[in-house]
Amino acid sequence: MQSLKDVKIVEFAAFAAGPVVGKHLADHGATVVHIESKVRPDGFRTHYPPYKDNIHGLNRSGLFALCNNDKLGITLNLKKAPKATELAKKIVAWSDVVIENFSPGTMARLGLDYENLKKVKPDLIMLSSSNLGQSGPHAHHAGFGSQLSSLAGFTNLTGYPSGPPQILYGPYIDYIAVAYGAVAILAALDYRKRTGKGNHIDTAQYETGLQFLAPILLDYKINGRVAARNANRDPYAAPHGAYPCKGDDSWCVISVSSAPEWEALCHVMGNPPWSADKKFSSHESRKANEDELDRAIGEWTCSLTARDVMEKLQRAGVKAGVVNRMCDIYDDPQLKQRPQWVELDHPEIGKMHYQRPPFLLTRTPPGPAKRDPLLGEHNEYFYLELLGLPEKEYEGLVKEGVID
Amino acid sequence: MVANEGLLASFRVLDLTDELGFLCGKILGDLGADVIKIERPGGDPVRRLGPFFKNEPDPEKSLYWFGFNNNKRGITLNLESSRGRMIFSRLIAGADFVIESFLPGYLEQHHLGYAAVSRINPRVVLTSITPFGQSGPYCKFKASDIEIMAMSGCMSLTGDPDRPPLRVTFPQSYSWTGSYAAMGALIAHHYRQETGQGQHVDVSAQASMLWAFSHAHTFWDLNRHLENRAGSFMTGRSITGARMRVFWPCKDGYLNFIIYGGEAGRRTNQALVEWMDTKGMAPEFLKKKNWSAFNIADVTQEEIDRMEEPIARFFQGITKKEFFEEVIKREMLGYPVASVKEIFEDPQHAARDFWQEIDHPELGCSITYPGGFAKFTEGACRIWRRAPLIGEHNEEVYVQELGISSAEFTRLKNQGVI
Numbered sequence: 001m002q003s004l005k006d007v008k009i010v011e012f013a014a015f016a017a018g019p020v021v022g023k024h025l026a027d028h029g030a031t032v033v034h035i036e037s038k039v040r041p042d043g044f045r046t047h048y049p050p051y052k053d054n055i056h057g058l059n060r061s062g063l064f065a066l067c068n069n070d071k072l073g074i075t076l077n078l079k080k081a082p083k084a085t086e087l088a089k090k091i092v093a094w095s096d097v098v099i100e101n102f103s104p105g106t107m108a109r110l111g112l113d114y115e116n117l118k119k120v121k122p123d124l125i126m127l128s129s130s131n132l133g134q135s136g137p138h139a140h141h142a143g144f145g146s147q148l149s150s151l152a153g154f155t156n157l158t159g160y161p162s163g164p165p166q167i168l169y170g171p172y173i174d175y176i177a178v179a180y181g182a183v184a185i186l187a188a189l190d191y192r193k194r195t196g197k198g199n200h201i202d203t204a205q206y207e208t209g210l211q212f213l214a215p216i217l218l219d220y221k222i223n224g225r226v227a228a229r230n231a232n233r234d235p236y237a238a239p240h241g242a243y244p245c246k247g248d249d250s251w252c253v254i255s256v257s258s259a260p261e262w263e264a265l266c267h268v269m270g271n272p273p274w275s276a277d278k279k280f281s282s283h284e285s286r287k288a289n290e291d292e293l294d295r296a297i298g299e300w301t302c303s304l305t306a307r308d309v310m311e312k313l314q315r316a317g318v319k320a321g322v323v324n325r326m327c328d329i330y331d332d333p334q335l336k337q338r339p340q341w342v343e344l345d346h347p348e349i350g351k352m353h354y355q356r357p358p359f360l361l362t363r364t365p366p367g368p369a370k371r372d373p374l375l376g377e378h379n380e381y382f383y384l385e386l387l388g389l390p391e392k393e394y395e396g397l398v399k400e401g402v403i404d
Numbered sequence: 405m406v407a408n409e410g411l412l413a414s415f416r417v418l419d420l421t422d423e424l425g426f427l428c429g430k431i432l433g434d435l436g437a438d439v440i441k442i443e444r445p446g447g448d449p450v451r452r453l454g455p456f457f458k459n460e461p462d463p464e465k466s467l468y469w470f471g472f473n474n475n476k477r478g479i480t481l482n483l484e485s486s487r488g489r490m491i492f493s494r495l496i497a498g499a500d501f502v503i504e505s506f507l508p509g510y511l512e513q514h515h516l517g518y519a520a521v522s523r524i525n526p527r528v529v530l531t532s533i534t535p536f537g538q539s540g541p542y543c544k545f546k547a548s549d550i551e552i553m554a555m556s557g558c559m560s561l562t563g564d565p566d567r568p569p570l571r572v573t574f575p576q577s578y579s580w581t582g583s584y585a586a587m588g589a590l591i592a593h594h595y596r597q598e599t600g601q602g603q604h605v606d607v608s609a610q611a612s613m614l615w616a617f618s619h620a621h622t623f624w625d626l627n628r629h630l631e632n633r634a635g636s637f638m639t640g641r642s643i644t645g646a647r648m649r650v651f652w653p654c655k656d657g658y659l660n661f662i663i664y665g666g667e668a669g670r671r672t673n674q675a676l677v678e679w680m681d682t683k684g685m686a687p688e689f690l691k692k693k694n695w696s697a698f699n700i701a702d703v704t705q706e707e708i709d710r711m712e713e714p715i716a717r718f719f720q721g722i723t724k725k726e727f728f729e730e731v732i733k734r735e736m737l738g739y740p741v742a743s744v745k746e747i748f749e750d751p752q753h754a755a756r757d758f759w760q761e762i763d764h765p766e767l768g769c770s771i772t773y774p775g776g777f778a779k780f781t782e783g784a785c786r787i788w789r790r791a792p793l794i795g796e797h798n799e800e801v802y803v804q805e806l807g808i809s810s811a812e813f814t815r816l817k818n819q820g821v822i
Contacts, residue, residue, distance in 0.1 A: 003595035016618065028591050047666045049701060050623045054643045056701060062622030114781075133779075136755035141732050142668065143739065146638070146650075150660035151739035153747055155651070157573045158562060164636045164651045165658055165741050166570065169561040170618025178615070179583035180431075180777045184785075186590035187435045190597060191411040191783055199411075202779040207758055210747065210774045211427070212579040214471030219455040220744040221772045222467065227744055230573045232550065236453065240550060242559065242568035249632075251569055253554040314545045321551035323569050325560040326621045326631050329614070332555070337540035340611050353625050358581075358611035359588025360537075362518075363603035364595055 002029025003364045007189065010095040011035060011071075012078075012088075012112065014042040016145065016174040017129045017205060018101030019067045021181040026070040027357050027366040033091065033382060034068055034373065037077040038404050041375055042068075052349045058375050059348045065372040069344070069354045073373025074382045078110050080402045085111045087402060089120045094387055097185055098126040103142040104134045114200040123198040125188045129181050133204030145171025145205060152209035159229045166229075176212060177205035238286035239265075239293055242323055243301040245309060251323040252306040254297065254313060262286075264316040269300050344371045379403055410436015411783035415593075417501040418442060419476060420483075423450050423575075424609060425505040425533035426472035427582025428589065432501065433475025434776055434785050440495070440801060441476040444483075445820055447794040457767060463794065464766070470791045472582075474762065474773065478792025479801050480822055483514055488821045492516065494806055496524045500596075501589055505533040508543045518604040528602040529592040533585050537608035547609070549575035556613030561620055564635040580616060581609040638662055646705040649712050651741065652719040659719055659727050661738040663711060665700025668737055673698065675734040676715065685718045748772075762790050798822055 007030040011022045019034060019042070026032040036042050044064040051060040076091075078084050089112070092098055098117065100107055107113045107128070114126050128134055131143045149155055149172040150165070159166035181203050188199040210217065216227040232241040237257040245252050256262050259282075266275040274280070274296050279289040286293050301309050306322035313320035324332055330341055330353055338360070341353040354368040383389045383403065397403045413436035419429035420442050433439040441448075451463035458465070482488040496502065502521060504511060511517045511532075518530050532538055535547035536555075545551075553559045553571040563570035585607040596602050620631040623640060631640055637647040641664075652659045664672060674695050680686035690711065719727075724740035731738045740746070753759060760775040776785035802808045802822065816822045 003591045006598070007594075020615070024587060025591075043666060047701065048619075049640055049643055050619075050626045050629065051643070052626045054627060056643075062626045063619040066619050066622055132752055133756050136752045138732055138750075138752040141735070143737055144664075144668075146662065147660045147737060147739045150741045151747075151750075153742050153744055154572065154576075155660065156658075156741050156743050158570065159636075163564075164653070165660075166562055166564075166636055167634070167638060167650050168572070168616070169558075169620050169631070172616060172618075175615040175618065176580070176583065179580075179587050182587045183431055183435075183583070183590055184778045184780070186587070186594060187411040188780065188782075189594060190590075193597060194414075195782075197782045199783070200781045203777070204756070206752070207756070207774070208777050210758075211583075211777050212576060213574065213744070214774055215455060215468040216574055217744055217747065217774055218467040218471055218771060220748065222457055223455060223459055225455065227574060232568065232571055233573070234550070237548070242550075242554065242570070244568070251554075251559075253550045253559070255548050255550050257548065310545075314542075317546065319546045319548055319551050321545075321547060321555045323554040323559050324557040326557060326624045329557045329621055330625070334536050334540045334542040334555075334608075334610065338537055338608065338611065340608075340614070349626060353621070355614060356611075357588065358584045358609075358614065359531075359591075359605050359607040361588065361592050361595075361603055361605055363601065364592075 001364065002366070003361060004028040004030040007031070007097065008095045009033065009097045009099060010091050012098065012100040012102065012107065015044055015101070016067060016171050017177050018099045020175065020178045021127065021129070021185065022071060022099055023067055023069060024178070024182050024357060025185070027368060028361070028364065032071040033095070034071045034073050035076050036073065036375060037075050038375065039077055039079070045375065057348060062349065062352065065346060065349060065352055066355060068372035069368040070370045071373055072378040072382050073376060074379050075376040075404055077401060077404050080400065081111070083397065083400065083402045087397065088112055089117065091387060092117050092124065093120040095121070096125060096189070098124060099129070100126070101129040104128070104130050104139045118198065123192055123196055125185060125192060125199050125201070127181050127185055127201045127203065129177055129203045129205065131204070132206050134202040145174035148205055149173045149209070152206050153213055154209065157227060157229050160231050161229060173205050173209040177203055177208040180208040180211070233290065238283060238290055239297050241294055243294070243298045245301050245306040246304055247306070250306050252301055252309040252320060253323060254309070254318065254320045256318065261318050264318050265313065268312050268316050268318065272300070342368045344368065346371045347374070409784050410434070410788070411780065412437040415500040416440070416498060417503065418495055418499045420502070420504040420506070421533060422448070422505050423453070423472070423578050424535070425503055425582050425585060427579050428503050428531065428533065428585040430472055430475055431583060431586040431777070432589070433788070436783065436788070439476040440797070441473055441478045441792060443478060443480050443794065445480045445822065447480070470771065473791035474787050475789060476792055477797040477801065478795065479798050480795040482821050483516065485821050487816065487819065489514060489516060491802070491806070491821070493524050496521055496528060499525065499528055501529050501531065501593070503531045503533065503585070503589065508532070508534055508538045522602060526602055527596055527600060529589055529596055529605060530602070531585055531589045531605040531607060533581055533607040533609070535609045537611070538606045549577045552577035552609045552613060555610045556616070557621065558613050558617050561617050561631060561633050563633040565633060569633055576616070577609050577613050581607060581612040584612045641700055642703050643701055644704050646703055646708050648708055652716055654719050654727060655721065655723045657724050658741040659724065659738065660741055661715070661719070663700070663708060664737060665698060669700060670695040670698060671735065672737040675736045679730060679734060680714070680718045683718070685714065687714050690714060760787050762787055764790055766793070795822070
């Protein structure tokens with residue numbers, strides 16, 4: 001039995017911030033229903049490459065697939081009020097948890113805000129995940145994680161001191177909010193079990209992101225220091241950076257934060273004369289001569305493969321690693337052993353690497369077990385068998401374009 | 405201290421982690437759990453990490469410690485002594501969660517691995533947080549933030565194409581790992597509450613960073629196209645391979661603005677051109693552009709370059725604050741590249757009561773902290789208590805709660821067990 005087998009979740013959600021919360025719970029056995037409509041499919045199906053073979057198609061998106069394995073895909077056109085609203089409420093009454101990440105105010109306009117939904121499901125748990133939160137002067141400002149990562153300070157900390165900020169790939173901060181959103185739901189489920197009380201949870205992706213920066217926020221408030229980007233440098237380690245290796249655009253990383261580590265690094269490098277120079281004898285002197293240090297280490301690494309550097313140094317007790325590229329991570333020996341990826345067949349994509357959670361429960365191992373749903377794939381199964389609509393009513397709703 | 409009304413107030417957590425796992429215990433503490441941070445006698449070495457309160461290096465003044473270990477009580481205990489292990493066993497008997505981040509094998513070596521823990525208390529959820537997981541070829545490898553960022557693939561996507569891959573200057577991987585570890589621990593908790601059976605949760609930092617770069621790897625999976633670092637530009641949005649500028653110099657820093665497609669993108673592009681036009685800076689071709697027919701997924705580099713040139717000129721004349729106000733007012737996508745200073749100035753946080761003033765009596769002041777990570781209608785999520793001093797709760801936990809006699813307590817202190 002999987003951990004969350006007894007939990008039923010419905011998603012009025014699209015893109016990453018809502019659906020990936022559901023994905024993590026689905027990986028552990030929750031029944032998760034992803035609601036879309038033909039007039040408004042999930043934006044990841046319509047606007048975000050990659051599509052298999054670069055051919056656009058609603059069921060060809062790698063990103064949608066990654067975020068929605070093991071879910072039931074149904075359609076419901078919420079614009080068809082009041083029938084669609086009634087049906088949505090019926091679905092909520094069936095569920096334990098609602099996940100929504102519309103712009104704040106949207107669920108209320110649809111008549112599906114927490115107050116309304118509580119009437120049909122008094123102990124409902126609902127997660128509302130938004131950019132800036134459900135309240136406050138900026139609440140209604142919709143946005144994407146790739147830009148919110150800048151407002152929340154992350155990109156300002158990325159790049160060279162004299163250059164522009166650099167991007168963090170994709171909607172970085174959304175996936176921070178995902179972890180917090182899932183944690184919040186799990187805590188609320190536990191609380192409900194003990195007290196019978198539901199919960200409406202308001203996560204601002206912005207506020208979840210700032211949790212990761214607490215020390216430098218404190219540093220500004222207390223010491224007036226404004227944290228700045230400083231490439232790969234670190235105040236507590238030298239060397240500390242990425243170094244070129246043999247092969248095309250191949251890199252390793254090395255970090256040394258103690259005297260024994262420095263001695264071990266020198267030993268592995270064969271104790272070259274430069275390494276005995278006073279300029280590099282202490283952490284402080286290495287920091288003071290870091291450009292020169294980096295060049296010298298780069299001259300040693302560039303004749304070796306990144307894996308070689310990593311293995312030699314790790315054996316000697318020095319922290320080092322390879323810079324894995326996107327073409328490497330499916331075959332990384334460690335991730336492969338875990339195994340981090342599950343290859344599943346998809347009717348339009350073919351074989352696809354679905355992602356397991358970064359935590360493995362040893363007694364109740366997680367999925368993925370099933371590929372992501374095609375648009376509306378589970379309409380009949382969900383509406384007739386799980387929700388128990390009479391066949392006639394279902395057919396009527398399909399004909400009227402409510403289930404569409 | 406405030407009376408605790410958190411959702412998890414009835415559960416106890418033993419936290420044996422170093423910086424890799426700090427956030428896991430803090431998150432459970434934010435939700436009200438009674439988290440006991442167990443440090444080695446003399447204090448956790450991470451207390452030597454800065455920044456420091458008033459720049460005074462001191463194990464009781466580390467802001468790194470303050471930021472990630474609030475909502476925990478603190479005791480000291482030497483797990484490498486047999487007496488220490490016996491006391492730890494007694495603590496396990498009354499715990500719901502144990503979180504640790506030793507290298508795989510360390511706890512087993514001291515007879516405190518999952519098998520031993522579950523013999524004492526089968527209900528316990530033991531969450532083990534390590535750079536690479538409990539087994540596999542790299543499981544004993546040492547790693548700090550930069551190795552985790554590299555091995556996950558994250559660094560390959562950040563930096564200029566002709567320079568080395570980059571990490572984020574302030575360590576990120578520890579927080580990603582801690583937060584996903586909390587998710588894992590609570591999923592196991594759900595199962596334990598159903599069945600009475602605890603389990604071992606194996607968290608990998610390398611794997612925890614995989615979500616940080618979203619779907620970049622699926623380009624390889626589906627089409628054997630390699631996404632790579634592209635500096636200040638965004639790639640992967642158009643099937644032609646066009647890249648869009650993300651960071652634009654403005655009067656006093658940088659702005660994050662991206663030419664997007666989709667409904668929101670079209671609305672944004674339209675609103676920007678209207679704004680530019682109010683200052684006479686919108687060229688005719690942009691004003692005449694049919695945005696409803698604009699499709700980002702097949703836009704060419706040439707078209708993007710032509711659009712970006714007048715936009716770049718326009719942005720050079722405005723400030724970050726002006727940009728922020730206008731994007732809110734005009735409902736455009738985009739934000740300024742904020743520093744920690746500007747984050748404190750954002751009125752949204754004040755309106756949501758996000759900041760929390762926490763008393764530090766021994767420092768003679770209070771400190772402003774980022775508050776709870778979510779708002780709940782039932783149960784609070786917040787900072788309940790500042791981070792512990794070294795051994796601050798030794799007497800409270802060992803004598804008052806565990807029932808160790810005062811004489812024994814003194815003896816344990818003298819023997820270096822506590």
